[in-house]
Amino acid sequence: MKAIVHEGTAGLTGVAFRDMDEVQPSAGEVRVKLKTAGLNHRDLFVLHRHKENEPPLIIGSDGAGIVDAVGEGVTSVQLGDEVIINPGLGWQKNSDAPPSGFEIVGLPFHGTFAESIVVPAENAVKKPSYLSWEEAGVLSLAALTAYRALFTRGKVKEGMHVLIPGIGSGVATFLLQFAKAAGAAVYVTSRSEEKRRKALELGADKAIDSEGDWSEALDGQKMDLVIECVGAATFNKSLDRLKTGGTIVTFGASAGDEVTINLRTFFYGQFTMYGSTLGSGEELAEMIQFIEQHNIRPVIDHVYKFDQFEQAFTRMDKAEQLGKIAFSIE
Template sequence: MKAIVHTNPKGMEGMKVQSFESPVLKDDEVKVQLKAAGLNHRDLFVLHRHGEDEGPFVVGSDGAGIVMEIGSSVTGVSVGDEVVINPGLGWQKNSPAPPEGFGILGYPSNGTFAEEVAVPSNQVEPKPEHLSWEEAGVLPLAALTAYRALFTRGNLQEGDHLLLPGVGSGVITFILQYAKAVGAKVTVTSRSEEKRNQALKLGADDAIDSESDWIEAMNGEKADLVIESVGAATFPKSLDQVKPGGTVVTFGASAGDEITINIRNFFYGQYNLLGSTMGSHEEFKEMLTFIKKYNIKPVMDRTFSLDEAHEAFKRLEDAKQFGKIGFTI
């Protein structure tokens, strides 16, 4: 099969499109003929984590396609089913944190940037009918991450004011749509005027320049909840914008992971600081029900063929995207 494979050296230099052995099915797995897949920042990170002593692997966590074969012990899934793949492995029931052994498809296991992939049968769910193949292919990781961060961890309620620094990523565009669906007020930030305008068109109530004075730009209004994925570049300003007793949920650190905070101000402010990552399969099913109820679709940036892998990865690395980058397979 054709696949995007990483060997060595580290980074994109070690990535190429080539023929790769078709997956061998285990008893509890299904083999999916992939129709589309989605690119995530994790796919960039694993190109640098891949050790020189490790063998080649197929990159990619997100995907959707048609079940082409099932293992001997599989029930509840049939050949011909149209499915989306939950890339979070080994986390079935909701819990305060991922269980020991939790992993993500696409490193060290072979992933979805290929014509076929084998996954445990309990990792697939029916493809939402209102989504195209490209939309379904980019959905899973970002939509699940957004759902847990906003609802399970952030406990967003109707009427809450949500602040989203660094709008543009797939996860943040999902969070924006989710929050508006349940009646929250949403303020976003970005250095890019184009991305601010796109966020307003998507439903944001206000969009401010990340490099401006946030207190002035928000007219002194504080947020009930901030969801942080940028990291060191914005975190201190984000914390300054939280109401006393408010919450910051963080799931990423694309612009640095070391910060300094004033502990005295933090405990006097009675703030909550919560981490979040991915989500359980239970939450994955809840997320699918939610997006179907509110007719939510991924914001599509661009789609590429597998042969255009380097162009797609470079667009993500340069943060040029608004929404999700996908592969049509």
């Protein structure tokens, strides 16, 4: 089968579109013939985390397709089922943190940028019927990350004021849509005028320039909740926007992972900070129910063919996208 594979040199120069052996499912597993897959920032990081001395790795964490082989003992999934891939391996029940042994598809195990993938049967989840294949293929990782950060950790409620710095990523666009559906007032930031405009079209109550004075641009408005996925470049600006007793949830650090904060400001502000990452199988089921109830669709930035992977990776690396980048596998 054809696949996007990383081996040898770190970074994009180590990626190739090549043949890999197709695998048969073992007991408790299924094989999914993939129709689409979704690119995530995680895939950029994998290009550096996957070491030169390790075996070739099929990257990718998001995908959707049709079950074409079923291992012994599998009863929950049948041949011909249309499914999305739950990228979280070994985390089915909701908990404060992932259990020991938790991994994500695409490192250290083969991922979704291939014509097929073998996963545990519990990780092949019924595709929401109203989503196109492109929408289904980019859903799981970003939407589940957004759902856990916003609902499980952030406990968003109707009437809250929510700030999402760095609108543009797939997770950020889901955060915006989810928070609006929950009845919150949502504010976003971006350096890009075009992204700010598109965020307003998606329902943001206000979109401000990341490089300006946030307090002035927001007319002094303080936030109940900030979902912070940018990192060092915005973290203290985000803290400054929290109201007394407010909550900040962090799950990303694409713009730096070391931050110095004023502890006195933090504890006098009675702030709460949570870390978050991906989510459990239970939360994935809740998220799917939520998007079906509110008819939420992923924002698709661009769809590439598999052999255009360099263009796709470069677009994400330059942060040019708004929403999700998809691969068409057929």
